[in-house]
Amino acid sequence: MELKRADQIAETLEEAVFKGEYEDGHRLDEIKLADQFGVSRTPIREALQKLVLSGMAEQIPRRGVFVRQPGPVELLEMFETMAELEAACGRFASARMSDEGLERLARANERCRDAVDRDDSAGYYLENEAFHQEIYRGATNSFLEREALRLQNRLKPYRRVQLRFRGRMTQSLSEHEAIVDALKAGDAELAATTLRNHVTVQGEKFQQLMAGLNQ
Amino acid sequence: MELKRADQIAETLEEAVFKGEYEDGHRLDEIKLADQFGVSRTPIREALQKLVLSGMAEQIPRRGVFVRQPGPVELLEMFETMAELEAACGRFASARMSDEGLERLARANERCRDAVDRDDSAGYYLENEAFHQEIYRGATNSFLEREALRLQNRLKPYRRVQLRFRGRMTQSLSEHEAIVDALKAGDAELAATTLRNHVTVQGEKFQQLMAGLNQ
DNA sequence: ATCGATATTCTTGTATACAAGAACGTTGAC
DNA sequence: GTCAACGTTCTTGTATACAAGAATATCGAT
Numbered sequence: 001m002e003l004k005r006a007d008q009i010a011e012t013l014e015e016a017v018f019k020g021e022y023e024d025g026h027r028l029d030e031i032k033l034a035d036q037f038g039v040s041r042t043p044i045r046e047a048l049q050k051l052v053l054s055g056m057a058e059q060i061p062r063r064g065v066f067v068r069q070p071g072p073v074e075l076l077e078m079f080e081t082m083a084e085l086e087a088a089c090g091r092f093a094s095a096r097m098s099d100e101g102l103e104r105l106a107r108a109n110e111r112c113r114d115a116v117d118r119d120d121s122a123g124y125y126l127e128n129e130a131f132h133q134e135i136y137r138g139a140t141n142s143f144l145e146r147e148a149l150r151l152q153n154r155l156k157p158y159r160r161v162q163l164r165f166r167g168r169m170t171q172s173l174s175e176h177e178a179i180v181d182a183l184k185a186g187d188a189e190l191a192a193t194t195l196r197n198h199v200t201v202q203g204e205k206f207q208q209l210m211a212g213l214n215q
Numbered sequence: 216m217e218l219k220r221a222d223q224i225a226e227t228l229e230e231a232v233f234k235g236e237y238e239d240g241h242r243l244d245e246i247k248l249a250d251q252f253g254v255s256r257t258p259i260r261e262a263l264q265k266l267v268l269s270g271m272a273e274q275i276p277r278r279g280v281f282v283r284q285p286g287p288v289e290l291l292e293m294f295e296t297m298a299e300l301e302a303a304c305g306r307f308a309s310a311r312m313s314d315e316g317l318e319r320l321a322r323a324n325e326r327c328r329d330a331v332d333r334d335d336s337a338g339y340y341l342e343n344e345a346f347h348q349e350i351y352r353g354a355t356n357s358f359l360e361r362e363a364l365r366l367q368n369r370l371k372p373y374r375r376v377q378l379r380f381r382g383r384m385t386q387s388l389s390e391h392e393a394i395v396d397a398l399k400a401g402d403a404e405l406a407a408t409t410l411r412n413h414v415t416v417q418g419e420k421f422q423q424l425m426a427g428l429n430q
Numbered sequence: 431a432t433c434g435a436t437a438t439t440c441t442t443g444t445a446t447a448c449a450a451g452a453a454c455g456t457t458g459a460c
Numbered sequence: 461g462t463c464a465a466c467g468t469t470c471t472t473g474t475a476t477a478c479a480a481g482a483a484t485a486t487c488g489a490t
Contacts, residue, residue, distance in 0.1 A: 006474085039474075042475065061443085062482065074358060080307075088303075255444055261443090276472085279452095
């Protein structure tokens, strides 16, 4: 389906905020953006409203729309929440995932292993994402799946950095195998616990890296 | 802070959708709404976009904005997700809740008991809401607290009906006491389990009532 | 040089206009 | 009577205009 101009612009702006092209507190100027995109202010205003409602910017009435990059505390909280959502997905998936789903999950993890063998962190990152999305799908709860995808997407720029730690890909793969085993065994608690710990480690690695950069 | 007109209209429309004033699939006519609220289409369009982005309506480009009342399956999924979010809040709160917070929680539950004694389901409903919000706060994770509040608010029209079941208030109160005990004991798993079960029962009661009405 | 008041400029929120696409009604053929 | 094509009407998406409020600049007094 064809997106209207305002929606296209919203996607472009969200990507730019993700990439850090605008720093925290930057005011998104309607007139400048209208010039930049070659449109009137109306679709720009509509696009900015999307950013505000998704939490990537905040609006102060009659003052403007300001970019909001999450600080370290908020990121920690988001990773904690992501860990709990993934644990919930794992719990449901352990009972509800079909045999086909388990097959796809195992294959996604094999592609993760191939990426580790190649020392390919970009490939690992993509296959890791697909691995987790297979579990969200396996929870067989569309609402929870959407919530998990939304937060996974929100944390995308930060999830990547954890792979910079030496040995993290190998460790992550090992954790994946424990997750797959728990799901195959139909062990709800084990699936929940291994997933929660797996994502918690992601958040911790991120915090450690940020702490290192700020010194 | 003073809300702009568009935001005021959005709140009014959201309340109307909550209350079921618009049935599922109803097209929200920009021109009619502009007349009704005595404004131009511009703030109406902005308000409608809020409804779309919060999931209460869907937009089909160049066709219009249509109200989306969740069906039974989606409601079940939302209650399931709510149960998992509350379990997560309970897990964190068991370790992080302050003594003052535990005091406030116990007092909120005493007000629930008073409402049961009066056979006051409206009062119970309000105090029950405050009870749960105290646990969200006690999780000491602002992001998770906002997510839980958002879904609690979304499920508001449906949570109320469960109290129509005979004996449900007394049962709910009993479950509350188990929750308070688990939090006081600092038992993360018990807190999570009792909260998850408590909210799952809410969802189940709702389904049973809907099934009865549809016959 | 600094500070407060006032004036000016700029940006936002809303109103209105217009083009394009969708929905609906009418007409003619079968 | 039904269906397809065409014409008309209505609604949406975007452009532009304007008023109001916020931000910034300037000027005068100390």
